[in-house]
Amino acid sequence: MLAQLRNVSLSFPDKKILEDVSLTIYPGDRISLVGENGAGKTSLFRILKGRLTPESGEVSLARGVRIGYLEQDFAGMEEDPRRTCMEVALEPFGSLIELERRIEHLAFELGEAGDRTSGLMADLGEAQQQFEVSGGYEFRARTQSTLVGLGLPESYWERRVSEMSAGQRVRLALARLLLEDHDLILFDEPTNHLDVPAREWLEGHLAGLDAAYVVASHDRRFLDAVSSKAGHLDRGKLTVYSGDYTAFRRQLEQAEDEGWRRYEKSRKLAKKLQRQAQDYQRWSDAGEKKKRGAADKGFVGHKAAKVMKRSLVARRRMDEAVENARTEKPFQKDAVKIEFGSSKGRSLVRAEDIVVGYSEEHSLTRELSFDLSAGDRIAVLGPNGCGKTALLRTVLREIPPLHGDVRLTPSSKIGYFDQDNRLVPPDVTALEAVLGSGRDETLVRTVMGRMGIRRETVNKKVAKLSSGERAKVLLAGLILGDNNLLVLDEPTNYLDIETQDVLLEALRAFPGGILFVSHDRYFVEELATDTLTPGLT
Structure with missing residues (x-):
C-alpha cells in the first residue's frame, strides 16, 4: 500500500x-x-x-x-523565471550534475598531478563507477527525449521560462515531473x-x-x-x-440500467402493498363499526375487537413494508432539445490555394484549398505550431492569406470560439452573455446547466469567471445563437466528458457548417465529416 x-x-x-x-x-x-x-x-x-x-x-x-503532483495549469516555476527550459528540465539530476563536475575536476587534476596520480585515479574511478550506476551517461539523453516527446524541441531548450507560453510551461513542468x-x-x-x-x-x-x-x-x-x-x-x-475508461462506462451504464430496473420494480411492489394496506384499513374500519353497533357487548364485541387489533398490526406491518420497498429514484439530468433552423446544402466558405502565416518570411502552410457547406464538419488537425489557429483566423478574415483567396458567402453568419475566450464581454453576467443569443430564458438556463455552468455562476460577471467557466458561457451562446457557420478553436479544452457529450449532441444537430480544431481524438472521430491538415509538408 x-x-x-x-x-x-x-x-x-x-x-x-x-x-x-x-x-x-x-x-x-x-x-x-x-x-x-x-x-x-x-x-x-x-x-x-x-x-x-x-x-x-x-x-x-x-x-x-x-509523491509527485502535476497541478492543473500550474507550472511551478515562478521562483526564477530567468532560468532556461533545459535548466528546469535538468533539476531532478542536480546530484548527478555535481558528480559530473567532480569527475571533470578530478580528470583535470590528474593531468596536473605529477607523482600524486595513484590517489586521484582511485577517486576518479570510484566517481565514474558511481556516475555510471546512477545513470549519469543517460540522463541528458533522457531529458532531451522527454522534452521532444512533449512538444519542446531543441529550439526551446535555451529559451527562458519567462519567454514561454503558459502551455509550454505546463509541458515543461510535466517533463520535469516525469524525470523525477x-x-x-x-x-x-x-x-x-x-x-x-x-x-x-x-x-x-x-x-x-x-x-x-x-x-x-x-x-x-x-x-x-x-x-x-x-x-x-x-x-x-x-x-x-x-x-480502462471504456470498461468503466460500460459498467456504469449497466449499474444505471439496473438502478432503473430496481426502481421500477420497487414502484410496482409499493403500489401492490399500498392496495393491501388499504384493504386492511377497510377491514379495520368495518370491525370498528361492527363493534360499535353490536347489541351483544360480549362475544360479538370481543370478536370485533380482535379483528380490529389484527388489522391495525397488519396495517403497521404493511406501512413498514411499503416504506422498505421504496427505492430512491436514480439521478437523471434534464434532457434538452434545441431547435435549429434549416440551412442544409448551402455553400459557406471557399478557399483556393491559400497560404497561411503572419508574414511572407514565416509562412506556416503549403497551398490549401477546400469548400465548406452546411452540414460539413471539417476538423483541422496537426501538431502545435503547424498553422491551425492561423488558418481559422484567415477564414475569419482576421489576418489576410499570404497567397490565394478565401470567400465567405453573403449569407454566412459566423460564431467563433477562440482559445482565450476573448469574445465574451467581461462586464455582463454569464446569464446576460448567453441571453444575447435571443433565446427564451428557460431554454438558456437549461442549456447553461447542461453545459456544466452552476446555478451560483449564472449571475456572476464574466470578468470574475475562471477560464473554464468563460469557455462554457461562450459555447452555450454559440449553440443557441443565430449562426450557420461555427469556427471552433479547441472547444473541448476545460470541458469534462459529460459536457463534451452535450456539446457533441448539439453540434451533430447543428444544420450549418463547422470548421474546428481539436486534439481530442474521440471528439474528432465522432464529429468530423472531413479533415484538413495544414503545415508545410
Missing part, C-alpha cells in the same frame, strides 16, 4: 465535495479519476499530497513514499496543453513507468490507453471500477 483514504469527507461553505470517500493505492496501480468539473478530483489530489486537510476521515501514507523519482504520481489534467503526438508519446511513456499513478483527464482515448482502474467521483461519492 502506497496511500490510503478512509472515510474522508470535505465540504466548502456552499457545497459538499467529498463524503465518506475511501481509496487504497497499491504499487503498480494505474487509476483514472473521472467525474464532472467540480466533483472533487483536484481536492482529492490535494488531500493525498498533504496540501488540504479533510474535515473527517483518515489519510495514511507508506513510510517514505515519494517518485513512487506515486498524481496527474491533474496532463493532456490540456498537449497535441496528439505529445499525448501519444505520454501514453507510451506511462506504459513503462515504474511509479503508480492516478490521472484525471477528459481525454477518453488517453484514459483508455493509460488506466486499468477507474475511480468515479459523483455527488461526493467515489466508486472504483476495474478496467
